[in-house]
Amino acid sequence: MEAAGRLAFHLPAVKDPHRAELFSLVLRNEPLTRADLAELASLDQSTVTRTLKPLIDSGYVTESPAAPAGRGRPRRVIRVAVEKLCAVGIKIGPHAISGVLTDLGAKVIARQETAVDRPGPEEALAAVAELVGSLLDAVPGSRERALGIGVGVSGHVDPPTGTCRFSPILGWHDVDIATPLGRAAGLPVSVHNDVNTLAVAEYLFGAGREAEDFAVVTLGPGIGLGLVIGGRLHDGAEGLAGEFGHIPLLPEGPQCHCGRRGCLEALAGDDAIARAAGMPSVAAAADLARSGEGTAQRSARRAFRGAGEWIGRGLAVIDNILAPELILLSGEGIAAYDLLSEGIASGLGSCAFEGARALERLRIDSADVNLWARGAACLAIQRSLG
Numbered sequence: 269m270e271a272a273g274r275l276a277f278h279l280p281a282v283k284d285p286h287r288a289e290l291f292s293l294v295l296r297n298e299p300l301t302r303a304d305l306a307e308l309a310s311l312d313q314s315t316v317t318r319t320l321k322p323l324i325d326s327g328y329v330t331e332s333p334a335a336p337a338g339r340g341r342p343r344r345v346i347r348v349a350v351e352k353l354c355a356v357g358i359k360i361g362p363h364a365i366s367g368v369l370t371d372l373g374a375k376v377i378a379r380q381e382t383a384v385d386r387p388g389p390e391e392a393l394a395a396v397a398e399l400v401g402s403l404l405d406a407v408p409g410s411r412e413r414a415l416g417i418g419v420g421v422s423g424h425v426d427p428p429t430g431t432c433r434f435s436p437i438l439g440w441h442d443v444d445i446a447t448p449l450g451r452a453a454g455l456p457v458s459v460h461n462d463v464n465t466l467a468v469a470e471y472l473f474g475a476g477r478e479a480e481d482f483a484v485v486t487l488g489p490g491i492g493l494g495l496v497i498g499g500r501l502h503d504g505a506e507g508l509a510g511e512f513g514h515i516p517l518l519p520e521g522p523q524c525h526c527g528r529r530g531c532l533e534a535l536a537g538d539d540a541i542a543r544a545a546g547m548p549s550v551a552a553a554a555d556l557a558r559s560g561e562g563t564a565q566r567s568a569r570r571a572f573r574g575a576g577e578w579i580g581r582g583l584a585v586i587d588n589i590l591a592p593e594l595i596l597l598s599g600e601g602i603a604a605y606d607l608l609s610e611g612i613a614s615g616l617g618s619c620a621f622e623g624a625r626a627l628e629r630l631r632i633d634s635a636d637v638n639l640w641a642r643g644a645a646c647l648a649i650q651r652s653l654g
């Protein structure tokens with residue numbers, strides 16, 4: 269079975285797993301006959317016919333005669349009605365809220381971004397509602413065709429209620445995102461952890477496309493983890509898996525915004541690097557580190573190397589437990605990979621059980637910035653298939 273089908277199968281919001289599975293299979297393999305689809309999905313044709321009916325009735329897929337190939341009966345083939353509907357994907361970050369409008373195949377039609385500075389819930393949700401409105405206005409006719417909004421936000425998210433339980437990086441506790449946003453936009457809203465939305469997009473469209481087991485680690489203001497294991501998004505009990513930034517690495521280490529000490533994020537997140545380099549921001553620290561051979565420059569380079577070493581040790585923990593086929597390093601922190609790489613290689617190489625092998629499985633993913641929001645749009649599409 270195609271990878272996309274398997275992932276869809278396990279997305280929690282989908283009530284009829286066959287429906288999302290068949291939809292994803294059509295999307296990735298069209299045009300297909302019913303017989304092709306039954307074979308790909310390992311389902312009997314009557315199940316395929318029964319499952320397709322609501323998708324055809326509601327206009328998600330079409331079935332029409334294909335151009336005849338030689339003699340014989342003309343074949344009827346199934347295609348996704350890509351342009352018929354659209355979805356909105358949003359990523360809420362501490363410094364930016366980015367959004368995309370996609371077609372039914374999750375292809376980006378429009379994108380926009382709003383700068384923010386660690387916004388409170390009210391400010392963030394107002395900005396999201398405005399961004400959604402602006403994206404829908406940007407493409408005529410999309411308001412009538414929009415099937416929903418997917419939102420990715422950092423921290424512990426409870427998808428069934430659309431609530432962000434706790435986001436240390438945003439300082440949010442129990443923020444209901446789905447209800448007010450749904451009311452403001454008049455559309456159903458699905459909410460997930462943002463790195464999980466990135467993992468979904470990597471699996472369907474990105475560097476994870478060829479792998480069944482992979483980890484996406486994001487560097488930046490926070491340090492996140494999304495896991496796909498055996499072709500399934502693994503978000504753990506109550507969605508709590510993947511709090512990689514809060515693995516405890518240094519007893520009595522620096523204070524973390526989660527309330528504990530010595531977490532990876534407190535040692536190697538953007539703030540930690542800026543502080544160690546004595547600079548106001550990680551971007552300023554990177555500029556300094558690359559600017560020459562003085563004492564301050566060397567100290568800035570040491571800050572990145574030290575953070576890289578902690579990140580490498582953290583990656584070794586992932587590798588020792590899961591040994592995924594790929595560890596993708598992504599997120600805005602990748603912009604300073606040239607400064608982090610030596611430390612990461614040292615930490616991972618020396619602490620992983622098979623250090624050299626672990627290093628071979630590490631990939632730097634200069635992911636397109638739309639990918640997070642695009643993954644969120646996928647979640648909205650999958651949910652709408654319900």
Ligand SMILES: [Zn+2]
Nearest residue numbers: 514524526531
């Ligand atoms: Zn922490």
